[in-house]
Amino acid sequence: MTNTIFKADNITRDYKDKKKLFHAIKNISFELHAGEVISFVGPNGAGKTTLIKSISNYLVPTSGQVEVEGVDLIKYPRKARKKMGIVFGGDRGFYYGATARENLEFFARVVGVKERNIKSGVQEALKTVNLVDVAEKKVSAYSKGMLQRLHIARGLVNHPKILMLDEPTAGLDIESVISIRQLVKRIASEKRGIILTSHNMSDIESLADRIFLIGGGMIHFEGSIQEVKKFAGVENNASLADAYLAVADQLKRRQV
Ligand SMILES: Nc1ncnc2c1ncn2[C@@H]1O[C@H](COP(=O)(O)OP(=O)(O)OP(=O)(O)O)[C@@H](O)[C@H]1O
Incomplete structure (x- = not known):
């Protein structure tokens, strides 16, 4: 390698x-x-x-x-x-009253993803972690396993190599x-x-x-x-x- x-x-x-x-x-x-x-x-x-x-x-x-x-x-x-995408996991790190998609769009902006790339970047991250079907649910309704996948999606919204x-x-x-x-x-x-x-x-x-x-x-x-x-x-x-x-x-x- x-x-x-x-x-x-x-x-x-x-x-x-x-x-x-x-x-x-x-x-x-x-x-x-x-x-x-x-x-x-x-x-x-x-x-x-x-x-x-x-x-x-x-x-x-x-x-x-x-x-x-x-x-x-x-x-x-x-x-x-x-x-880089950095994923710490755990119960914190999201707005529980907002949907998974809204959370990811917010965090994509925070890490400086260009406005025109936010929707597609978030959709791709949701696809990767298999959460597209539940993206419109509030994070408060997520199980621990779904939450962990959402953390990983958050780490992926800026297309990191690492x-x-x-x-x-x-x-x-x-x-x-x-x-x-x-x-x-x-x-x-x-x-x-x-x-x-x-x-x-x-x-x-x-x-x-x-x-x-x-x-x-x-x-x-x-x-x-x-x-x-x-x-x-x-x-x-x-x-x-x-x-x-x-x-x-x-x-x-x-x-x-
Ligand atoms: N902020 C700090 N101030 C002073 N010493 C620290 C600080 N953070 C860590 N240490 C010390 O540095 C050393 C390495 O700690 P570190 O937390 O990096 O280990 P670790 O391998 O992650 O441990 P763990 O598996 O328990 O998480 C330890 O001796 C720790 O006590």
């Missing part, structure tokens, strides 16, 4: 703890290719959230560079952010989990790149092409699911959760 659409180069982000600076993440570099799903896996406090925020302009990294389809995120945040998905199946029943996983696969197959964070190892196992094991603010290993299993020293037919458990202690040791 050579079509790089996103690049993080030596990202470090410091925080202050009892007046002392420490690296929450240190020198993290990776690339994302079109059509690929990547995922960061690590224990609580490993630095996943800090990393995701630092590469999506929610936090300015202490040092390092981020390129979104060739655009420098730190120098040109507005231009770079237009190329989608960041944070815990996309949290709190959903198994049927909705499966439908979200199918949706994520379909979106990636449209030559987009997806950065997935999840504590759900089966989500990651079913979706990620490449996994980054992160601990103490650093990447310890990068590879396919099979390669992670090999690295962890578990059998090929073991689950990703088994592989993770085999390396969890190693990842918990702070190294920065």
Whole structure:
């Protein structure tokens, strides 16, 4: 795979703890290719959230560079952010008294979609997530699964090449989990790149092409699911959760 659409180069982000600076993440570099799903896996406090925020302009990294389809995120945040869709999910983020379509049209304007492209962009996003038939319903009538699909549609209204998905199946029943996983696969197959964070190892196992094991603010290993299993020293037919458990202690040791 050579079509790089996103690049993080030596990202470090410091925080202050009892007046002392420490690296929450240190020198993290990776690339994302079109059509690929990547995922960061690590224990609580490993630095996943800090990393995701630092590469999506929610936090300015202490040092390092981020390129979104060739655009420098730190120098040109507005231009770079237009190329990304960021999906946090959960119960918040919509006007419950308005319809799904009205919500998406509003958020399309917020992210700077041109007026003439709003109707078609929203319709396309609704189609992708399979909500066209219920687009005129108020969001208050949506189930959790529908709401999660609407969150994903919101992330798609500006036609981004890169989608960041944070815990996309949290709190959903198994049927909705499966439908979200199918949706994520379909979106990636449209030559987009997806950065997935999840504590759900089966989500990651079913979706990620490449996994980054992160601990103490650093990447310890990068590879396919099979390669992670090999690295962890578990059998090929073991689950990703088994592989993770085999390396969890190693990842918990702070190294920065
Ligand atoms: N605003 C902050 N100020 C100071 N320290 C912080 C801040 N946010 C995070 N940290 C610290 O930075 C480190 C990385 O935290 P981060 O939230 O990025 O980890 P995480 O991998 O996302 O954890 P989790 O899986 O629990 O969400 C932790 O030691 C955390 O306590």
